[in-house]
Amino acid sequence: MVIEAGLNEVGYDIPARLGDRLEDVQTPALIVDLDAFERNCERMRAYVQDMGVRLRAHAKTHKSADIARYQMAKGGACGICCQKVSEAEALARAGIRDILIANEVTDPAKIDRLARLGLKARIIVCVDDISVVSTLSDAAGRHGSTIEALVEIDCGARRCGVRDSEQAVTIAQAIESAAHLKFAGLQAYFGSAQHIVDPSERRTAIGTAIDLARETVVRLREVGLECSIVGGAGTGSYNIEGRSGIYNELQCGSYIFMDAHYGRVVDDDGSVVGRFENALFVLTSVMSHPSADRAVCDAGLKAHSIDSGLPVVFERPDLSFIGASDEHGVIRDPHGTLKLNERLKLVPGHCDPTCNLYDWYVGVRNGRVEALWPVTARGKLY
């Protein structure tokens, strides 16, 4: 029967075909406005060039080999970051050759995979526990690779990382002494500060991170260890660490897409941070309009992540997305203007976990589907 036909059927495996009109894309779908995406990449390329620092674009946002390649070819990125070994594997298989796992890897089986991956790509990983150093080195020795390691310091996020420069020095010396590791510097990312709305409060918070990073760099230098990488920063604070004189690699991810949460983070002049534009949307359709002022769309909790707030209906200030259940979104439509099957573009609350829900990016330009990019590392959690 026809239904068995199988792969690459629109509405089953893929949301659209190249050349389709936007209005024919099956919903819910993850849409990239290619013009806005390219402008965001160019903005960040110019910013890091101007500040004289490197960009190591964070692939945890997009998990896409196509986007990672674009960032390295045209967006000024020297390499990429990711968070998991299986993400790194997926991107290395797709040709990315300079990868920082901006995270701790402590499980021996994962460390073995990481060391193996070091045969085909430059691999850098973070360490915050001295007991892991020998496991990393032994695995690299076993596979004949070299792993570069950053010491992670907790500069305010209260997540992973050592709390003071003395601990950092102790671990850095252990790394430098290990036969198959190379000490590469510091990881100093202050995640929760990225979303501080007010720019002066954001500068104050990031200032404490810069101070700890500077102190640690100085202490390491005193024992003869130079940091070739001092990495951190995100879309909310790229220009603070970038102008610090201490950080030299920025790990921004969300700037390519933006989301409703980042859309509230502003620069001193009140404009959205970095003037980055919304380039990522969840395309959704109205599937019910049961009362005059309330419509229901087909994008619920499996179509976007609400951990950082509800999505915003793009360029429709008359509409509010007011609630999500598994498969439905409820939209307040006070003037009753929405029609059944009408399409809306939602700016997701949080781009990273939203992208992880989809198999495909639908790249759109001038109202037509120009690109279908697989979400290469979707679900690569290990």
Place this chain on the structure above:
Amino acid sequence: MVIEAGLNEVGYDIPARLGDRLEDVQTPALIVDLDAFERNCERMRAYVQDMGVRLRAHAKTHKSADIARYQMAKGGACGICCQKVSEAEALARAGIRDILIANEVTDPAKIDRLARLGLKARIIVCVDDISVVSTLSDAAGRHGSTIEALVEIDCGARRCGVRDSEQAVTIAQAIESAAHLKFAGLQAYFGSAQHIVDPSERRTAIGTAIDLARETVVRLREVGLECSIVGGAGTGSYNIEGRSGIYNELQCGSYIFMDAHYGRVVDDDGSVVGRFENALFVLTSVMSHPSADRAVCDAGLKAHSIDSGLPVVFERPDLSFIGASDEHGVIRDPHGTLKLNERLKLVPGHCDPTCNLYDWYVGVRNGRVEALWPVTARGKLY
């Protein structure tokens, strides 16, 4: 190179192999306690048999053909529900032959797919807008199939569904008159009432749904239309609609797994509703223990859904999961007992969107991996 070897590599494509010990499963992973899962299925089978109603198990929870087949073979289910056409396609391709899409399908392209699917499975769909009736019938006629249709009534959820029995009668008559449709009854699901913690408040809320369903069934009978299906209910209220004398098909989904949210919903004696057990866990590993009372695990927002609250650490009342970011979970460990790489089982806050994040269920019995079930319809959003 070895890394190119490809498919079914533990830690890349799959979290484990059959026969592996639980402690060797790569984390984060979605674990099913097979004994608890089978007991949950048997409990629900006995409940519906005792109440004299049918179970149409909701596959939106698990999206798994293996689990759907088990529910139909051993768990007393007459068929399954799902929410999306592409979910129905995935499950029909895997051999499921009696499928209710417990949701509206209004887009003409999706309706066309649905009508085509009617050639290989019994297909039932919900309608709450009379304008869709002719599109459905024309599509079924075009493909030579028959689609059964339920009228959805909004019995309190304020989502989809018509608001009164007169509108329901009008749509039901249109369905019955359409050449290629068959009127099959009512959809009357009160989702938000499922999680009312107190059993008497839950009965009161569901009582209004039962009243509207009864009134509508009577009105339909007055115009000569019999409801072969009056469907609704979930894990929180299965025994209320089930004993109503009005509902005859229950659409419970979460009972097979349970989650932290449902774990707070109780019966009159204070025990967890239906005595269903936690059978679903996110297996996670401690990846950092940066301060005495705080550990960080490898299960963040991409490993479980926090829309209905944070996960609970299973059988570890000394530990609290206090925060999640994209790739990390923060655990309060007041006695500092956790060790690096120690495994924990998290009861996710909300099972349905959590399962949708994974490619595999790891079925475990007696500490060994006994089954690897693909999440057949993962990401099938269309």
